[in-house]
Amino acid sequence: MVKADLTGIHRYKKTLSGGLVRYYYKVSREKGAPVFWTRDHAPEPEPVSKAFIAAYHDKRADWFVNPIAESDTIAHLIRRVRITPEFQKLARATRAYYEEAFPHILEEFGEDEIAAFEDKAMRKDVKDWRNNWRATPRQADKMLGSLIYILNFAIDEGEITQHVISKIKRLHKSDRSYIIWEKEDIEAFKSDAPNHLKWVIDLATMTGLRREDLVTIPANADKDSHLEWRTHKSGRRLTIIVPIIGELRTLLNDIADHKGRQKIKSTTLLCNSRGKPWTGMGLSASFRKQASKHGIEKTMHDMRGTAVTHFKLAGLEDDEIADIVGWKKADVEKIIKLYIDKETVLRAIIHRVEKERQTNKNCKPAVNRRISIIKDE
CATH class of the missing domain: 3.30.160 (Double Stranded RNA Binding Domain)
Structure with missing residues (x-):
């Protein structure tokens, strides 16, 4: 010494x-x-x-x-990422995802040189930092993923040739593709839910729409036989089409009647307790709060599987359902095999065909129609 x-x-x-x-x-x-x-x-x-x-x-x-010039630091890199056209074009929820992590990245690595992340020694430091959120694996992965996002930007800009954290394993491991909201879950959720949340769960389980689509459906999207509206996704202009099948027509009529009686003039089909359009974050928070009251740990995304069963019982074929929800046909078949027995499916198809024959003898059974939910403009 x-x-x-x-x-x-x-x-x-x-x-x-x-x-x-x-x-x-x-x-x-x-x-x-x-x-x-x-x-x-x-x-x-x-x-x-x-x-x-x-x-x-x-x-x-x-x-x-x-x-180390200020322009060579992680702090400066984050400022540059924020103003890029690519970042600005991200969906609001995606930008919020990264913005939540940026302050934590700045606190830990803000003054560090970008090039330091080419050094293998930095890998352990990043893992130690990520592990501060070990108790909440999704949050830990969000922090790591956001850091990787800005370092990938540095690679694209030619400031570094590679970084050593891209292959760090994620902590969250979950396959929710075969989880659905079952009848008991839906009944418990709706037992004391206000109308504006009942509409959300009903519409989600009848259409298979994602949260981002549910909150943006225009009030004038109802075209009698289907819902149709234009939207932007990943920088592309799209038309979304959802067939109105079974109880969905009754639900849409109920929503319209309620909004008419209450003189609600929301620009979107769904609205919050104040009669205003939902935000994605606001809907998620209200939804989680209501679900937790009944010990339901399933997510809004899990309702897409419920919609698959709804479409099957309405008489649609597996490939038609796959088109609507944007899944692989094999995933649709897996959900159906897990949650619907064959006899129930066959009886539902027979009932639907007979009903259509009675109302219109010249109409072909709907089970033979092809349906596409999204069209590129």
């Missing part, structure tokens, strides 16, 4: 996953100053080691010769 003049060193500590305390030493308190030493559990004992002094002088000398 030796004494040395190490004036200006900036020491700080962070508590990592599992409660590990790590001490960091920067060559200066100046913005962008690099870390030259770390130590776990306790500060570096004094007098400091020769290795500590050598690391300090080497890093300080290198920093003075090649100082």
Whole structure:
């Protein structure tokens, strides 16, 4: 151990996953100053080691010769990402996803050099940081994914050739493709739900629409035989078409009657408790709150599987259902096999065919029609 003049060193500590305390030493308190030493559990004992002094002088000398420009930092990279046309064109929910993570990235890595993420040593630091959210795997993956997003931007801009965190494994592992809302779940949710939430769950389970589509259906989308409206997705202008089958017509009439009686003039088909259009985040929050009251841990997305069973019982063929919900036919078949017995399906088809024959003898059974939900403009 030796004494040395190490004036200006900036020491700080962070508590990592599992409660590990790590001490960091920067060559200066100046913005962008690099870390030259770390130590776990306790500060570096004094007098400091020769290795500590050598690391300090080497890093300080290198920093003075090649100082980190502000434009080379993660903080500056995030500012540039935010103003790109590509980021601005992302769906509002997707931008919010990244924006939630950016402050945490700035706090941890904001002053770090972008090029540092080409160094294998950075991989462990990123994993330790990510593991602060180990108890909530989805959140942990959001943080990691957002950091990867901005580093991929740096690669596209030619500022780095690669980064070492792209292959870090995600913590959240879940296959929800075969989870649906069953009858008991829906009845419990609706037992004390207000009308504006009942409409959401009914419309979702009858159409298979995603949350982003549910909140944007215009009030004038009802075309008698189908719902139809134009929207933007991933920078493309699309027309969405949803067939009105079975109880969906009754639901749409009920919504229209209620809005008429209450003089609600919402520009969207669905509206919140104030008669205003839902926001995606607002709908999710209200939906989760109502579901949690009844111990239901299923998500809005899980209702798409319920819609598959609804379409099947209405007499549609598997490939038609796949077209509507945007799934592979094999996934549709899996849902049907899990939740609907063959006899029920056959009886539903027979009932529907007989009903159509009685109302229109010249009409071909709807089970033979081809339906497409989305058309590119």
